[in-house]
Amino acid sequence: MTQPATPTPRFDTFLKYEALTRLLFDYADAHPNLVSVDSIGKSHEGRDIWVVTLTNTATGAAIDKPAFWCDGNIHAAELTASTAVLYYLHQLVSGYGSDAKATRLLDTRALYLCPRLNPDGAELALADRPRHIRSSTRAYPFDEPPVEGLTMEDVDGDGRILTMRIPDPHGAYKKCDKDARLMVPREPGEFGGEYYRLMPEGTLKNWDGLTVKVNRDREGLDLNRNFPAFWRQEFEQVGAGPYPTSEPEVRAMVDFVIAHPNIGAGISYHTHSGVILRPMGTCSDDDMIPEDLWSYQRFSKLGEQLTGYPAVSIWHEFKYHPKEVIGGTQDWLYEHLGALFWVVEIWSPNQAADISGYKWIDWFREHPVDDELKLLKWSDEQCGGQAHVDWKPFMHPQLGAVEIGGWDKMNFWRNPPPHLREREAARFPAWMTQLALSLPKLELLRTEVRALGPDTWRVRMAVANSGWLPAYVSQRALQRKVVRGVVFEITLPQGDPAIALVSGKERIEGPQLEGHAPKQSQIAFLPSREVTADRAVAEWVVRAPKGTRLALSARADRVGTVRTEVSLD
Numbered sequence: 001m002t003q004p005a006t007p008t009p010r011f012d013t014f015l016k017y018e019a020l021t022r023l024l025f026d027y028a029d030a031h032p033n034l035v036s037v038d039s040i041g042k043s044h045e046g047r048d049i050w051v052v053t054l055t056n057t058a059t060g061a062a063i064d065k066p067a068f069w070c071d072g073n074i075h076a077a078e079l080t081a082s083t084a085v086l087y088y089l090h091q092l093v094s095g096y097g098s099d100a101k102a103t104r105l106l107d108t109r110a111l112y113l114c115p116r117l118n119p120d121g122a123e124l125a126l127a128d129r130p131r132h133i134r135s136s137t138r139a140y141p142f143d144e145p146p147v148e149g150l151t152m153e154d155v156d157g158d159g160r161i162l163t164m165r166i167p168d169p170h171g172a173y174k175k176c177d178k179d180a181r182l183m184v185p186r187e188p189g190e191f192g193g194e195y196y197r198l199m200p201e202g203t204l205k206n207w208d209g210l211t212v213k214v215n216r217d218r219e220g221l222d223l224n225r226n227f228p229a230f231w232r233q234e235f236e237q238v239g240a241g242p243y244p245t246s247e248p249e250v251r252a253m254v255d256f257v258i259a260h261p262n263i264g265a266g267i268s269y270h271t272h273s274g275v276i277l278r279p280m281g282t283c284s285d286d287d288m289i290p291e292d293l294w295s296y297q298r299f300s301k302l303g304e305q306l307t308g309y310p311a312v313s314i315w316h317e318f319k320y321h322p323k324e325v326i327g328g329t330q331d332w333l334y335e336h337l338g339a340l341f342w343v344v345e346i347w348s349p350n351q352a353a354d355i356s357g358y359k360w361i362d363w364f365r366e367h368p369v370d371d372e373l374k375l376l377k378w379s380d381e382q383c384g385g386q387a388h389v390d391w392k393p394f395m396h397p398q399l400g401a402v403e404i405g406g407w408d409k410m411n412f413w414r415n416p417p418p419h420l421r422e423r424e425a426a427r428f429p430a431w432m433t434q435l436a437l438s439l440p441k442l443e444l445l446r447t448e449v450r451a452l453g454p455d456t457w458r459v460r461m462a463v464a465n466s467g468w469l470p471a472y473v474s475q476r477a478l479q480r481k482v483v484r485g486v487v488f489e490i491t492l493p494q495g496d497p498a499i500a501l502v503s504g505k506e507r508i509e510g511p512q513l514e515g516h517a518p519k520q521s522q523i524a525f526l527p528s529r530e531v532t533a534d535r536a537v538a539e540w541v542v543r544a545p546k547g548t549r550l551a552l553s554a555r556a557d558r559v560g561t562v563r564t565e566v567s568l569d
Helices: 017-030 080-095 100-108 119-125 248-259 290-307 329-335 369-382 409-414 418-425 429-437 475-479
Strands: 035-042 048-054 067-072 110-114 149-152 163-167 173-175 183-185 196-200 202-205 263-271 275-278 311-313 340-346 388-396 400-407 442-451 456-465 487-491 500-503 507-509 535-543 549-556 560-567
Touching: 017 035, 017 048, 017 080, 017 119, 035 248, 048 080, 048 248, 067 080, 067 429, 080 100, 080 110, 080 263, 080 340, 080 418, 080 429, 100 429, 149 196, 163 388, 173 196, 263 429, 275 290, 290 311, 290 340, 290 429, 290 475, 329 340, 369 388, 400 409, 442 549, 442 560, 456 549, 456 560, 487 535, 535 549
Parallel strands: 067 110, 067 263, 263 340, 275 311
Antiparallel strands: 035 048, 048 110, 149 202, 163 196, 163 400, 173 183, 275 340, 388 400, 442 456, 456 535, 487 507, 487 549, 500 535, 549 560
């Protein structure tokens, strides 16, 4: 029977749910030894949330190997996040056997890839007449439609949600002197010009002919705020849900990660800003555990070098408001579980337009008009004039004569234009692979059997961590008591009274194993005291006839499991 060929997807197109599902199972059919697909739960609307397990099953089960987690598209319209995860899946599967790093990665580690954590929201964003909500499609905090105000949606049926402008002497915007297509803010104290009132494209209910209030999305959840760490109620953190993991999408991920303690690191993909974000979101670097901060800084610097994206602290450089504290996935995985975790905000139109010297969030509050002129030039020259849509008259069903146009935030801001999507996704595989290959990995050093008498034997088992990171991955994991030292077990044949354990226990908890990451520079004055801290040995004395076979194993949650047998002779 002919093996199905590896799929060849297009990365310039966003896939709807059925096509995404079919693609994942096509990979599993083509490479059953490397790829399996499982549902980890159902979304609010009942769609399966798919996780792809990637590993070479011939070298061991995924759960017996250290693992790396990667998810995307927790936010509905951030569709390039799915593309980044799918691109990595394709690179690893197609590179296995020919690319040395991809081959070693799948032989020695496991990867859990969730391309679309929020399938309902993504499907709404991809609808013929889309809506761009933040996360889940569940109505929250109230299950009732608006009875007044403006609801953002595609009014003119062109598949985009743009901006409406209406001439108004009290309007806050005017046409730019250097390019009349741009709408720019009025200056303080300015009067006597032609001004406009801007509002999102949408329809109104019960309009009084004078006041317009833009409604919040009826679907007001932000799934990234529903995780257990630093969860806060709605008055402090908008969209967080009624309680931690109240939402099925988040609960599915949390349950999966808890059931897979071999996960030592991971990345969550979002859009946009063109930046790598590292913890913490809830405290400063000064309040972090120094050793963990150093690890984050080391791997973040590596991310900068391999992706071209800058890496920054959420607390110090990526706050939505100076007085606002942001919680999310990365805080839960690190804060509660001690796994290293990053959020990547894919794509920056600013960078594409050669805008530099700005601060991430502050730019959206205020920036020079020249920046928008650069973006408009980029739209004209690189995007066929589609990133900024020319204003066109439209007879609005409630407002009457308006113009619709402006920035296409969905297709050119939240996500890169089609011809740049694969380029952005291609930035990340090298970094993810190096992160995953740095995870701790348990190796069998040797076993020893020594006769102490005619039916008495000393049995020893020695293991080592061959990874760069320690077996516990972070000091936070030790502090939170979520990881044990290496656990050795011996299994004796049952039912024979001549076989017994003389000394040692059936299960021995050994030390934490360090990795080969150097603790200090070669030119430090004091020598390292932990020359072989990556190794551990267990010893038993067994009474048994010659030729008896014993099963030995060693395991640690984030390092994997090794098994072997010895013969008493």
